[in-house]
Amino acid sequence: MSTVAALIERSNRLGADPRNTNYAGGNTSAKGTGTDPVTGTDVELLWVKGSGGDLGTLAEGGLAVLRLDRLRALVDVYPGVDREDEMVAAFDYCLHGKGGAAPSIDTAMHGLVDAAHVDHLHPDSGIALATAADGEALTKECFGEKVVWVPWRRPGFQLGLDIAAIKAAHPEAIGCVLGGHGITAWGATSEECEANSLWMIRTAESFLAERGSAEPFGALVDGFGPLPEPQRRARAAALAPVVRGLASTDKPQVGHFTDADVVLEFLSRDKLARLAALGTSCPDHFLRTKVRPLVLDLPATAPLEETVARLRELHAAYREDYAAYYAQHATPDSPAMRGADPAIVLIPGVGMFSYGKDAQTARVAAEFYINAINVMRGAEAVSTYAPIEESEKFRIEYWALEEAKLARMPKPKPLATRVALVTGAGSGIGKAIAQRLAAEGACVVVADLNGEAAADVAAEIGGTDVAVPVTVDVTSEEQIAATFEQAVLAFGGVDLVVNNAGLSISKPLLETTAADWDLQHDVMARGSFLVSRQAARVMIDQQLGGDIVYIASKNGVFAGPNNVAYGATKADQAHQVRLLAAELGEHGIRVNGVNPDGVVRGSGIFASGWGAQRAAVYGVPEDELGAFYAKRTLLKREVLPEHVANAVYALTAGQLSHTTGLHIPVDAGVAAAFLR
Known part of the structure; x- marks a missing residue:
């Protein structure tokens, strides 16, 4: 196995176990021979985990590669501890070829210690000894002569010199405990170095368990125990x-x-x-x-x-x-x-x-x-x-x-730090909105009646640090409350809510049943009200303002045929926007709406029968319904889910910070639905 491959595998094994080191903490290295890209001659190299990154997921691109002769030559020009920060910039002049990742502050520790392989880790057990008041004595009691105590020193070039000197003075030692900080171990081979690291960590764990008191945090305080x-x-x-x-x-x-x-x-x-x-x-x-x-x-x-x-x-x-x-x-x-x-x-x-x-x-x-x-x-x-x-x-x-x-950190995305909750996000418009908000930096709660669909969308967006799924019936007050509980426990709060959940039943007035009317009003009018009310409670408690967006419809202002229940509930949603904008403005909460035309492609509503119903109303084949809608618009363009998502982003990304109570048409130009 090559030197680099062995280093990567060792790093990944060590980083995979949280007992060995914390996330993104510690670094590992290996020394070996490479080829000078200019002369073609052999040169001694150091491969060391670069700045940032995580041992558990380290890949070759995360290694800094430096020439050992140049790195060691820095000892002769080192200006002293008062100016040791200057040495970090000097590492760039030691890079081999393109150098790989940026060298970290701990590079000197790895390069100056006379060992082919070095691990610097932050195990809880090792830091416990390092932060004990009598840590030096405990280190000797725990490890004997095999591990040496190094008094606290800020990471840097001088710490590298200190550890190199300690290793030279203690040939029997396999590592050291760094006061207040962590551990460093070394070995002649990658296997020996890893074994030495693990021996130090496990020995410290056993020492603490066997030697330690039963209640290190003291007695239980009355009333401070965990609630059920x-x-x-x-x-x-x-x-x-x-x-x-x-x-x-x-x-x-x-x-x-x-x-x-x-x-x-x-x-x-x-x-x-x-x-x-x-x-x-x-x-x-x-x-x-x-x-x-x-x-x-x-x-x-x-x-x-x-x-x-x-x-x-x-x-x-x-x-x-x-x-x-x-x-x-x-x-x-x-x-x-x-x-x-x-x-x-x-x-x-x-x-x-x-x-x-x-x-x-x-x-x-x-x-x-x-x-x-x-x-x-x-x-x-x-x-x-x-x-x-x-x-x-x-x-x-x-x-x-x-x-x-x-x-050096990249500029945050427009919706960074914002937590969005999108209803009906398991398909169609809601899915497109959830995806767009996440792409712009938001954490997203993907809420849908279809829990499996919500889970699929959340998984497509990314891991739980980006999106979490929630199953919810927006007609249920209890389920909505539970949804917001899950949201605030996942991400701390909620800043942006999109009322998108909906359905439609297309029938003439005389064929529309009370059940048809109630179902559509329960999901969209009642559901939007319940979601907005819970959102307002959270946002008012946060005192950070917020956005509530309704995905209404051009049908809220346009009297389409055979559509009385759907059109009426969309008009209800449209007026909720105005009412809530007036009421919540004092809390910095903006309430706006989006009025799409028929979104056929990718729509859960159209796929569930609404498309066939509307196609029959207009006398066109269902597979031509999108084109039919496009032809009747001023721009002659079909409206897609991502176009609605664009409007939600425009309303919430900060450029329209002084806009509330607005409805944005996303209909490619339906003159009959112009707002007045």
Whole structure:
């Protein structure tokens, strides 16, 4: 097996097990021989995981490739720890060929250590020892002479020199524990390096389990134990929009909720306040979770109004504390404060909310805080948790290199951070809308009466960080409430709702039954009302404004033949737009509508019999109905689902920020349906 292939397989195996390292955390490397692309001669190379990426999914394109002779030559020009950040730019001059991925800050560690293979990982067990008050002594007790303690030092060139020197001075060692940070292991072969990494991790796990106390987080606090699951989830759903609104004070955020057992246990114990205040230690952790979480200090049984009021008080205090933290440690060269809102909010008895620029970032923040909980448990089990100093956290959080990394991030898409809920999204117009909103950066709840169709559409859009399916009958208040509960627990809240669910029965007046009338009004008029009412409740709690869009119809203003029930319910929807726009404007909620002409291709309504009925009314073959509709328009064009989706996007992407109560025709020009 080639050097690179073995490195990739080792990385993927290590990264696949969360006990070994956190998502996107750690890096691996291998040294070997390659060919100089200019001279054709052999040259010693270093392949190392580049900046960003994840070990579990690492591929060859995620490796940085550097010439070892040039990398090692940097030692002779190293200007000292006060200027070590300059060395990151110097790595670019060490690249081999096109160089692959951008080299990370840990490149020096891998290149300078005299071993063919090196792993740097962030296992919870290893960080527990690294953050224990007597971590050096515990490391020796746990590993003997095989593993050496390295005092805390910020990642960089000097840390690479330190580890290289320690390995040279301790030939019997297979790795080291980095104070406050993680572990590094090495080996002569890829197999030996991986075995050494796993031996360190499993040995630390066994040590903590055998040596540790039974209740590292202290005694159970009366009233702070977890609520039964149904009440817990209901409480979380009630709080989610409020908490998301608070966490989005500086800039909008997507949320994630978890009530994993490890979280609920931590929140129920008497050491919670002390440990949470100490914050996380590993840089990978606090860069995603901030230095500390916001912790509610009320039991889950407190009245909801009291809890909300207390959360608002704590949030205001959190922002003041964060601003003070920034002011205390910032220098004239520090980047501007990025935001004072919490990334992690802990609610005893309920669970943890986490926030980020998208659903994946929010979910990963939660995973990192769970890592931190495990680290605290291990450290407290055998010692006292003692993370790195707050000043060191600030140096990393507001590091110029971190700022440059953030500046390289791609520009967010127009609907980034927005959570959309689309009814009738299992086919046709609703499916096209869901797909377009997701493509523009939104998280999408795909809601449909046909749960299988909703699941298929959500799967086509992407994973659960992008889209989730929900089965719902929009005529049911209970099901609509449950749908919004699922939405806010999946993504933190809801910002954009599209009332698209519908059906149609085409009959003359005398053949239209009361059941025909009731069914269409229940689904579209009543259903839109119920969905909009629940959406407004969530949006008002969030205090972030929002959009409600009705997919009405040109038939709401145009008297088409043999269509009394459908046309009347569409007129009902059209006036709901105006009524709700007038009522919800004070909350920053905009309500608009889209009036399509008949959308034949891809339409669930037309495929279910409506197409045949309308074709019979107009005396044309069903397969020519779309062309018939196109011919009667001013533009002579057929309306497709994606055209309606375009209108929804135009209404919600921000360019029409001062527009509400509007109906946009998407009918290729039906003069009889012109709005007056």
